[in-house]
Amino acid sequence: MPRPALHIGPKKLVESPAPKLEPGLYRTQSSALHDLEFTGDLQPWPGFLSAVRTTHQNHTWRNEVLDLPLQTRDPYTHGNVEVGDEHGVQDRFHKYFGDVLNSIFTSQSKGIRFADFKCVQSTFAGTPDVILKDDNHVLNVAGELKVPWVRKNFLDDKLDDDDELRNIFAQPIMYMQKLGCVYGLLSNYKETIFLRQLVNNQGIWRVEYSPVVQSSTTYNRRATNPPVVSIRQCFFHVGCDALNQGPVNNTTPRWVVRK
Numbered sequence: 001m002p003r004p005a006l007h008i009g010p011k012k013l014v015e016s017p018a019p020k021l022e023p024g025l026y027r028t029q030s031s032a033l034h035d036l037e038f039t040g041d042l043q044p045w046p047g048f049l050s051a052v053r054t055t056h057q058n059h060t061w062r063n064e065v066l067d068l069p070l071q072t073r074d075p076y077t078h079g080n081v082e083v084g085d086e087h088g089v090q091d092r093f094h095k096y097f098g099d100v101l102n103s104i105f106t107s108q109s110k111g112i113r114f115a116d117f118k119c120v121q122s123t124f125a126g127t128p129d130v131i132l133k134d135d136n137h138v139l140n141v142a143g144e145l146k147v148p149w150v151r152k153n154f155l156d157d158k159l160d161d162d163d164e165l166r167n168i169f170a171q172p173i174m175y176m177q178k179l180g181c182v183y184g185l186l187s188n189y190k191e192t193i194f195l196r197q198l199v200n201n202q203g204i205w206r207v208e209y210s211p212v213v214q215s216s217t218t219y220n221r222r223a224t225n226p227p228v229v230s231i232r233q234c235f236f237h238v239g240c241d242a243l244n245q246g247p248v249n250n251t252t253p254r255w256v257v258r259k
Contacts, residue, residue, distance in 0.1 A: 009061070009063050010061055010062065010063075010108060011061040011063075012098060013100060013103075014101075014104050014219075014230065014233050014236050015056075015230055015232070015233065016081055016218060016231045016232065017215060018097060018216070018232070019214045019229060020083050021089070021148065021150050021165075022023075022080065023083055023084070023147075024082035024083060024084040026084060027083070027147070028085040028086070030150070031146065031147075031150045031152035031153050032086055033152055033171075034171050035258060035259045036257070036258060036259065037256070037257055038207065038256055039255060039257055040207060040255050042165060042206070042208075042209070043207070043208050044208065044210075044211075045195075045196065045210045048194065048211060049226050050226075051228040051237060052229045053224075053227040053229055053233075053239075055236065056237070062107060065240060083147075083159075083223075085147065089146075089147050090145050090173040093130065093189055097101075097114070097235060098130075099206045100232060101113075101235050101236065101239065102114055104232070104236060105236075105239060110243065111243065112132050112140060112239045112240075112242065113133065113191075114132055114236070115133050115243060115244060117131050117139065117142075118140045119133065120133050120137050120138070120162055126175065127173075128143060128144065128172075128175045128179075129143060129145040130142070130185065132239055134243060138247070139179055139180070139181055140181060140182075140239070140242035140243065140245070141184060141238065141242050142179050143172050143175070143185035143186060143203055144171045144185075144186050145187055145188070146186070146187070146188045147187070147188060148191070153168075154188075154191070154214050155168070155186070155192075155193055156200040156212045165209070167259070168186060169207065172184040172195060173197070173255070173256055174255075176197055176250075177255055177256065179251050180248050180249060181247075182197060182198075182241070183195065183196050183238050184196070184197075184241065190214065190216070191213060191215070192212070192213050192215070193210055193211075193213075194209070194213075194234060194238055195207055195208070195209050205255070213229070213231045215231045217230055219233055
């Protein structure tokens, strides 16, 4: 007898965590961190979690069935493929973040989506691991992925170390500056930090960074201080806001340098 399925709409789906990553027994031990340093003004992103929560609460969610998980454990909705390097992490990231968020963006008539970097026209020599682009193929968000099992790639334990942050943020910030994106991110799948670049009245640019958001977190609407939001809610918020931001021209010299 077929097992019954539960209908899941976009609101429920965006509130949900991502499946757990399955690292293989044998895997790369390289951090793949570049020998770069961000030299500019670096500050925490004030009110990020509250803004994500507000976007979620204020959005009028259109009901549409986006997922049909079985009431008993459905093996196809969980991460089963073992990963051993950054390419494997990137594949899982695009499946459980990119594919899911693209279906949510489409269901809510938001003209933005995850894509490969080669899907936008650019003369930039580098290749961001993660991008979001709009319906006109304009790049809105650029980011970098790392493997989560190498200590140098742990994010939560680096928030109090300015030197460490300037190193691990340097590559995505370089993408943001060179490609004119307001928003960027650094993720090891398990943990994600969102970035944005802003300019003040004196023409001085700075980068702000969000708290670490865990992919295992489920939205808790009762938690307000601090808000507890899912990683997918964060991507929805950043994606929606990125649509309101055009390309920026940050010409700050030596913003990111070789160490």
